[in-house]
Amino acid sequence: MAEPKIAHFILAAGASSRMGTPKQLLPWFKDTLITYEISKSIQLKxxxxxxxxxxxxxxxxxxxxxxxxxxIYNNNWQLGMGTSIRCGVQYILKEDKKFDAILITLVDQPMIDLIHLNELLLKWSTRSQSIIATKMEKGKGVPAIFPSSYFKDLLKLKNDYGARYLIKQYEDQVVSIAANAKTDDIDTIDQYKSLLEKVNMTTKQSK
Structure with missing residues (x-):
């Protein structure tokens, strides 16, 4: 029996308008935010x-x-996150890779670690027909895994709707996993500096 195949979409199309500089390229220890996300993804089985x-x-x-x-280049990125998700789904369907599910993550959630991503994948391996989402302080969101039965719904997302919209729409079919305060995202330079300081402090305390 073939191993399940999952497409991982790292959403990184935004203009970082509140940041004033491309957040994707902000330093994150020895990486940038985007290369840090990639380095985690390529370790997933x-x-x-x-x-x-x-x-x-x-x-x-x-x-x-x-x-x-x-x-993948999303030439409609200005219209919202929904266009990036749709663009990704259209691409893999055109590739005809027959993925069993899609994992969606954001480039600006660097606290989400490999452990949490693997927990989502492990839960999905036992609940492959469910949406596996991340439990947040307020509701549920990404990172999240959507089985192939939801690909059509992802294709219908409105321009400015992200994956959280579907998670809310199909709440009774969602299994959520706590991320233990790892879901902070970065929209401003102050948030970036604060999060970097927080991680540095945690690292020092653990040594």
Whole structure:
């Protein structure tokens, strides 16, 4: 029996308008935010990595083109996150790879670690018809895994709707896993500096 195949979409198409600089390329220890996400993804078993870009495509593409990933350009990125998800689903359906599920993550959640991603994958392996989402302080969201039975729904997402919309719509079919305060995202320079400081402090305390 063939191993399940999962497409991992790293959503990284935003313009970082509140940041003033492409957040995808902000330093994160020895990496940048985007190369850090890629480095986690390529360690996952039975997963193929797709990075969905939009704003600042050319400079980001130069940074990641040598990684073992497929880069997808979303030319409608300005219209919202839903367009990036739709773009990714359309791409893999055109490739006809017959993936069993899609894992969706964001480039600006660097606290989400390999442990949590593997927990989601492990839960999905036993509940393969369910949406496996991340439990957050308020509700449930990404990272999340959507089985192939939801691909059509992902294709119908409105431009400015992210995966959380579907998670809420199909709440009775969602299994959630706590991320233990790892779901902080980065929208501003102050948030970035604060999160970096928080991680540095945690690292020092653990030594």
């Amino acid at each position: 039975n997963v193929k990595t797709y990075v969905i870009l939009g704003a600042n495509y050319e400079i980001i593409d130069k940074e990641i083109k040598d990684f073992a990933v497929t880069i």
